[in-house]
Amino acid sequence: MLGKVPACVPAAPAAPGQRRPTFREVFEAHARYAWRSLLGLGVREADLPDASQQVFLVVHARLEADQIPAEAVRTFVYGVCLRVASDSRRRAHRRHEELCAAPPEPSYAATQERSVALGEALAQLEAVLDRLPPAQRAAFVLYEIEELDMTEVAATLGCPLQTAYSRLHAARKIVVAALGGVIGDESPPHEERRTK
Amino acid sequence: MSATPPRRLAGLAAPGSVLAEGLTAARLREPSEDELRALESALAVALGGAAVLGTAASAATTKGGGVVAGATHAWVTMAAVKVTTVVVLVGLATSGAVAWRQHATAPDRSTIAARSAPPPARTPPALTTAPTVTAPEAEAFPPPSPLPPASTLLRFAETSPSPGRSGALRSRHRDPGAVTVPRTLAMDVAPGNASDLSGELDLIERAQQALSDDPSSALALAEEHRRRYDSSLLVQEREVIAVAALATLGRRIEARARAERFIRRFPESAHAARVRRLAAAVTETR
Numbered sequence: 001m002l003g004k005v006p007a008c009v010p011a012a013p014a015a016p017g018q019r020r021p022t023f024r025e026v027f028e029a030h031a032r033y034a035w036r037s038l039l040g041l042g043v044r045e046a047d048l049p050d051a052s053q054q055v056f057l058v059v060h061a062r063l064e065a066d067q068i069p070a071e072a073v074r075t076f077v078y079g080v081c082l083r084v085a086s087d088s089r090r091r092a093h094r095r096h097e098e099l100c101a102a103p104p105e106p107s108y109a110a111t112q113e114r115s116v117a118l119g120e121a122l123a124q125l126e127a128v129l130d131r132l133p134p135a136q137r138a139a140f141v142l143y144e145i146e147e148l149d150m151t152e153v154a155a156t157l158g159c160p161l162q163t164a165y166s167r168l169h170a171a172r173k174i175v176v177a178a179l180g181g182v183i184g185d186e187s188p189p190h191e192e193r194r195t196k
Numbered sequence: 197m198s199a200t201p202p203r204r205l206a207g208l209a210a211p212g213s214v215l216a217e218g219l220t221a222a223r224l225r226e227p228s229e230d231e232l233r234a235l236e237s238a239l240a241v242a243l244g245g246a247a248v249l250g251t252a253a254s255a256a257t258t259k260g261g262g263v264v265a266g267a268t269h270a271w272v273t274m275a276a277v278k279v280t281t282v283v284v285l286v287g288l289a290t291s292g293a294v295a296w297r298q299h300a301t302a303p304d305r306s307t308i309a310a311r312s313a314p315p316p317a318r319t320p321p322a323l324t325t326a327p328t329v330t331a332p333e334a335e336a337f338p339p340p341s342p343l344p345p346a347s348t349l350l351r352f353a354e355t356s357p358s359p360g361r362s363g364a365l366r367s368r369h370r371d372p373g374a375v376t377v378p379r380t381l382a383m384d385v386a387p388g389n390a391s392d393l394s395g396e397l398d399l400i401e402r403a404q405q406a407l408s409d410d411p412s413s414a415l416a417l418a419e420e421h422r423r424r425y426d427s428s429l430l431v432q433e434r435e436v437i438a439v440a441a442l443a444t445l446g447r448r449i450e451a452r453a454r455a456e457r458f459i460r461r462f463p464e465s466a467h468a469a470r471v472r473r474l475a476a477a478v479t480e481t482r
Binding site: 023027031032035036039040048049050052053054056057060061091117118119120121122123124125126143144145147149150165168169172175176179180181182183 | 201202204205206208209210213214215216217218219220221222223225226227231232234235236238239242464466469
């Protein structure tokens with residue numbers, strides 16, 4: 001794991017004059033969204049502590065080796081998250097059998113209705129995301145949840161911008177088809193990109 | 197950006213729709229302070245301690261000032277309390293945050309893996325004394341969990357965030373005007389008893405801190421941990437410390453043997469890379 005450089009990120013030394021961030025700085029700036037994006041990318045909650053630890057061990061190794069351009073730390077961290085999430089999903093699949101017991105019934109107070117609704121909506125969204133091919137899911141999560149811009153999405157995925165757009169578009173189609181709820185003019189992303 | 201990016205779905209979704217709500221909830225998820233702290237602790241051990249990341253306690257101090265100097269202790273105490281009582285909602289009144297349980301609604305995620313973490317052993321260790329590393333330790337334990345160590349750390353209910361830390365760590369993508377959310381992890385905790393947990397954490401933290409200045413003490417503390425807790429929640433952390441201490445002390449054969457046992461037992465551990473490095477280092481200096 002530590003030996004792999006995420007393919008999507010150039011392993012170039014930091015630009016001269018730009019101070020390399022310390023590991024602590026990187027951790028503080030990126031731990032929260034790394035955690036969130038791992039969830040979005042399909043890492044199960046039980047595996048999250050390990051997965052986020054893996055992410056930052058890789059980040060640490062690359063920082064030490066001066067292989068993270070200072071201006072691209074965020075993209076780099078997302079790239080590592082993609083890789084780790086992919087490994088984690090694979091491992092989770094292998095030990096699928098031990099994960100079948102039903103969770104205990106929760107107790108809700110009336111004032112929590114809003115949260116319950118959010119939780120149910122999130123569960124539905126995740127169920128759809130789970131059915132997406134990983135690359136489409138990643139494009140969707142990075143753009144729609146993490147709110148990266150499309151060039152960052154493409155850089156993180158290690159694919160051409162156009163490919164990133166078509167993955168996003170495909171994912172959106174499936175999500176909207178499954179959940180509905182879109183109002184107004186939902187211009188498909190692949191058309192808008194031609195306005196360049 | 198010369199291209200016009202597609203409008204994000206969240207802006208196109210009907211308010212209150214499943215799509216809008218799901219996206220909102222997904223964007224607002226974040227780890228609790230305790231989960232971040234647990235991650236820091238695990239990283240500190242994996243990376244060889246304070247030199248790189250700072251221990252949980254020192255990190256909290258630098259960020260939050262004197263107020264949180266006892267953060268680690270508070271964390272331990274809180275953990276201890278929560279281990280014994282399954283509290284679904286914590287800090288609700290003070291934080292104003294509403295809590296939910298993802299378990300209830302996201303069955304795919306709501307596995308019980310965390311809950312299946314091995315309970316702290318109550319059985320006396322087969323080999324009780326002597327900081328020797330020749331004990332066939334691996335055989336004395338249940339089969340290795342496929343999960344590396346952090347998964348065995350406890351999950352906590354979200355409590356009211358401590359302002360000093362959470363401010364510093366707030367994600368840049370977070371929408372400041374958004375609903376406060378809702379993330380209570382259910383108490384995915386291994387059964388255990390409060391004093392055991394805090395005692396264990398205390399031992400491991402002391403061992404970690406001793407590692408650079410006094411590896412003999414670190415090793416002794418690791419052995420004490422082994423005697424008292426055997427195969428516990430923090431067994432991997434203990435073994436990493438022991439390997440590092442043996443290596444520093446120049447006890448190369450023992451260090452290597454123990455490292456090899458670690459790798460056999462926890463091949464997928466997040467600590468495996470460090471243990472391999474330690475083993476390689478003692479091999480080189482032979």
